[in-house]
Amino acid sequence: MKITAVEVHSVKVDRELKSFSGTAGTPGTFVGMSHGKHETDYGWTKEYSTLYSRKVESLMVKISTDTGIVGWGEAQVPVAPEAPQAIVRQVLTSLLLDRNPLDNGVLWRQMYNSLRGRGHRDSFMMDAIAAVDSALWDIAGKHYGKPVYQLLGGACHDTLPLYYSGLTGSTVEEKCACAADAVRQGYKAIKVYIGKGIREDIAMMKAVRETVGEEIELMADALWMYSVHEALRLAVELEKLGVGLFEAPIVMEDVQGHAQLTQATKLAIATGETERTRHQFLPFLKARALDVVQPDMGRTGISEGRRILELAETFNIPAAIHMAIGQCVYFGLSSHVAAATPNLLWLEMNPTALEMANHFQREPWKVENGRLKVPDRPGIGVDVDEEKLQAFYC
Ligand SMILES: [Mg+2]
Incomplete structure (x- = not known):
């Protein structure tokens, strides 16, 4: 060929x-x-x-x-x-x-x-x-x-555990209403964007916790906005609210700062969406500066993404695969790697983004009860509607 x-x-x-x-x-x-x-x-x-x-x-x-x-x-x-x-x-x-x-x-x-x-x-x-x-x-x-997950060694998960990402709305009330809806849809984990100041963040996380109850896993993503000291102060409060994972607390270059946070808090410190190769993840893993890796398959590709995930597994570190916003092929390839990842905790899912992406494939993907079934069609399993997509080529 x-x-x-x-x-x-x-x-x-x-x-x-x-x-x-x-x-x-x-x-x-x-x-x-x-x-x-x-x-x-x-x-x-x-x-x-x-x-x-x-x-x-x-x-x-x-x-x-x-x-x-x-x-x-x-x-x-x-x-x-x-x-x-x-x-x-x-x-x-x-x-x-x-x-x-x-x-x-x-x-x-x-x-x-x-x-x-x-x-x-x-x-x-x-x-x-x-x-x-x-x-x-x-x-x-x-x-x-064969489906790509099978070429990668087979599915470790029949359906993928998803966390709900990207609560819609601009007020605390609107975001809480969205969180309540996510729980009704069957999601067991929700991520909230914070990083707007310690007091505001605590108020937001508290409101979401009160809305969703104790059983839902809550995650907080600070989008690299804090210093190590601020992140530590915030982590103490997030722990009290039962938040499980603290994503991108500080700037991505600071390996020592991440190590300091990881040692100081019970929250799982997570980062990695900005890094694209195993060479970039290695210093974090060697310094035990992370509790969870978050590589993005749309930036690593399938081959290097797999190497990063296996490297993390070697260090006994689990993965929450980052899946942000893109079109259907991105959702497809990320899901296949997630299915074949033994150390997978979660795959990120933004339902608004999936809805937009579904527009460009003939068979839309459906989330059921907070989980995703990866299709077993050959390849990535996405039937791209090229005619529709072409209208948006630049
Ligand atoms: Mg993030």
């Missing part, structure tokens, strides 16, 4: 601005930043320091072969997918054409090595590799007639 074509597209889908605040990727209040003639979809949120888009942006890769088998891959790129798009077009495509797509390990190494010596071994480079890598796994699954 030979690769005959590599298509790569930035996809930008309008989202309902009403649900802007509270959905994954945009947990704050959006403030646009167009300047005169310089129009942009990007803007800040009042509460956080990360740039966001008015649209749902991601990178879609479609690889065709001489057998007629086509594979889809997607990278989670909420801002500037044009950057990895250029890398796929100008660097990776020539490495891939006429090669056997089943040699995905060989091809991964060649792609990673291609610009490694220039220092491009993270960030948009890895996003580009991630999208291609996942498309190669989709091809392999379709070729062997």
Whole structure:
């Protein structure tokens, strides 16, 4: 089998601005930043320091072969997918054409090595590799007639345990109403975005705890907003509310700070969505600076994501796989890796994002009772509605 074509597209889908605040990727209040003639979809949120888009942006890769088998891959790129798009077009495509797509390990190494010596071994480079890598796994699954989770060794979980992410609403009351609805739908775990100041965070977590009761697992994501000292002060209060997991408490570069937090609190300290390779996770694991790893398969790809998860398992650390906002291929590939992950605690699920993603696949995915069944169709198992998707190619 030979690769005959590599298509790569930035996809930008309008989202309902009403649900802007509270959905994954945009947990704050959006403030646009167009300047005169310089129009942009990007803007800040009042509460956080990360740039966001008015649209749902991601990178879609479609690889065709001489057998007629086509594979889809997607990278989670909420801002500037044009950057990895250029890398796929100008660097990776020539490495891939006429090669056997089943040699995905060989091809991964060649792609990673291609610009490694220039220092491009993270960030948009890895996003580009991630999208291609996942498309190669989709091809392999379709070729062997097996779902990707089976090529990864089989399903460790019949259905995937999900946590509800991205409570909608801009007030505490609205978020609590959404949390109550999540419990009614059968979710056993809910994540709340905090990081708005210790007092405000405690009030929010307290209100959600009172709404959902003691049986629901609560998680808090501070989006890297605190110093170690502040995070410690907050952790004491979150412990009292029975919060189980504290995500992104401090900036992602501070390994020692994470280690300090991990030792000082009973909350599970978790981070990792920004890291894309095992080399980036290793210092955290060696320093025992994390209780839970959170790699994002839309940034690591299936191959490197698996290596990270196995590395974590080697250190006896469980995983809550990060799955933010993207299109159906992203949801599909993340779910297959999650199914094949023995040390899986949770897979993140933003129901608003899934609803948007379902729009582009012929057979929508359904969450039942807070769990997801991964389809056993060959490959990633996502029947992409290309005609609908094309309207959003940039
Ligand atoms: Mg997060």
